[in-house]
Amino acid sequence: MNGNVTYYFGHALTGQGIKQLYKEMMDEAELVYLLQGAPTMKGSELLKELGYFYVKQGFAVEWFKDALLEDVVEAVFVRGCNRLYIWSSEWGIEPTFLGTKHRVLSFYDCLEDLQLEKVGEQLAEAMKERELWRDKCIAMLSKAIKIHDDWEIVTQSCMNWQALNDQVEMLKTNVFQSIILNKPGLRTHRLLGTLTPRGAENTVESITKNLARRLMIKGKPGTGKSSLMKDLADEANKRGLDTQIIWCGLDAGSVDMVIIPELNFCIFDSTEPHVFDPQDGRLGDEIFDIGKHCALSQDAEVLIEDIRAKYKEAIQDAMGYSKRYAEAEYTVRRLLDHCLSTSLWREKTAPLFERLTK
Numbered sequence: 001m002n003g004n005v006t007y008y009f010g011h012a013l014t015g016q017g018i019k020q021l022y023k024e025m026m027d028e029a030e031l032v033y034l035l036q037g038a039p040t041m042k043g044s045e046l047l048k049e050l051g052y053f054y055v056k057q058g059f060a061v062e063w064f065k066d067a068l069l070e071d072v073v074e075a076v077f078v079r080g081c082n083r084l085y086i087w088s089s090e091w092g093i094e095p096t097f098l099g100t101k102h103r104v105l106s107f108y109d110c111l112e113d114l115q116l117e118k119v120g121e122q123l124a125e126a127m128k129e130r131e132l133w134r135d136k137c138i139a140m141l142s143k144a145i146k147i148h149d150d151w152e153i154v155t156q157s158c159m160n161w162q163a164l165n166d167q168v169e170m171l172k173t174n175v176f177q178s179i180i181l182n183k184p185g186l187r188t189h190r191l192l193g194t195l196t197p198r199g200a201e202n203t204v205e206s207i208t209k210n211l212a213r214r215l216m217i218k219g220k221p222g223t224g225k226s227s228l229m230k231d232l233a234d235e236a237n238k239r240g241l242d243t244q245i246i247w248c249g250l251d252a253g254s255v256d257m258v259i260i261p262e263l264n265f266c267i268f269d270s271t272e273p274h275v276f277d278p279q280d281g282r283l284g285d286e287i288f289d290i291g292k293h294c295a296l297s298q299d300a301e302v303l304i305e306d307i308r309a310k311y312k313e314a315i316q317d318a319m320g321y322s323k324r325y326a327e328a329e330y331t332v333r334r335l336l337d338h339c340l341s342t343s344l345w346r347e348k349t350a351p352l353f354e355r356l357t358k
Contacts, residue, residue, distance in 0.1 A: 003059040003080075005051065007206040010064030010074040011091075012194035012249040013322060015145030017138055019252045022086055022093060024189045025077060029084035030101060033352065036089045037107030039329070040336045043087045044072040046349055050085055051076045053353055065203075067194040068326040069333075081356055107348060115339035123335050130328035137321035141195065144314035145251055151307045152222025154300050159223055160293045167290065168228055171215075172235055175265065181240030187233070188242075192256040193274060194249035195315070197323040200273035204257070207246065208266055211259065212284045216270035216277065219290035225269045226254040228290070232267060233258045 011020040066072035095102035193202030246257035257268035278285035
């Protein structure tokens with residue numbers, strides 16, 4: 001019987017820069033294959049082939065998608081045998097456990113020098129363009145975060161914090177009851193989504209498809225959604241329950257979802273840009289409304305309307321820069337693809353396809 005695939009984004013374009021969690025995932029894995037080489041489409045194809053290879057053997061596989069190029073995969077995590085395959089050069093990740101859990105495979109020698117010389121000037125120009133548009137995109141997202149902070153200041157001044165605290169304490173009682181496990185609660189990390197050239201995207205449906213209970217938080221910016229989820233994760237870990245923290249794809253320090261696997265439970269921010277509502281016929285879907293504790297005055301509404309317009313404009317500009325960034329990234333990868341030796345590539349990749357018994 002075939003396994004299944006869960007989709008995540010491998011990195012996010014945030015207001016604080018590019019965020020990725022591969023070092024945390026390397027700690028989680030029992031065996032890590034660091035695939036080193038220039039960025040190519042061929043590398044993504046290899047990772048997809050590895051993913052399908054393990055799915056056909058019955059393993060659950062996590063695919064980590066590129067933020068820019070829709071069909072590109074930058075890592076796969078094979079559950080059950082806990083193997084992580086990652087195209088590591090892009091992130092400057094180096095092995096720290098050679099001879100034990102880290103294995104390195106370099107693909108730089110698959111590039112043919114004569115072909116590289118032919119495209120060298122084009123490649124240098126495309127890489128320069130890529131850096132330019134990446135920096136412009138990040139700068140605009142940084143501006144958007146500052147605008148969003150102004151939005152939060154307005155809503156925070158209108159919050160009934162005591163009422164929210166009381167609601168959160170009731171939630172903890174409902175979720176945890178008297179559960180205390182005699183083990184340490186482990187914590188893992190993933191990303192919810194990111195800004196892409198097509199707009200804000202997420203993989204919420206894929207991440208939560210097998211969870212029995214989903215709580216969808218409704219509330220205005222700055223009203224404590226991220227803090228609430230961090231608090232819930234801390235409480236779960238104290239009780240010996242494992243948690244998975246799913247981080248925001250715009251603000252690198254903010255949490256957008258917490259999963260407690262042993263309770264088959266998740267809670268997540270279900271406001272813009274990832275609005276979700278309970279699905280018809282799906283038991284266990286609930287709204288957790290904290291918006292009722294925020295009573296906006298007329299003056300606050302006027303301020304927010306102006307802030308919202310500025311924020312939307314900044315995000316649109318960032319998306320435009322991300323499109324140019326993606327175009328340059330695509331050019332770099334295609335130029336390098338034409339420089340690869342097919343025979344050397346086959347020889348290098350063959351040992352990776354090691355059949356396992358689940």
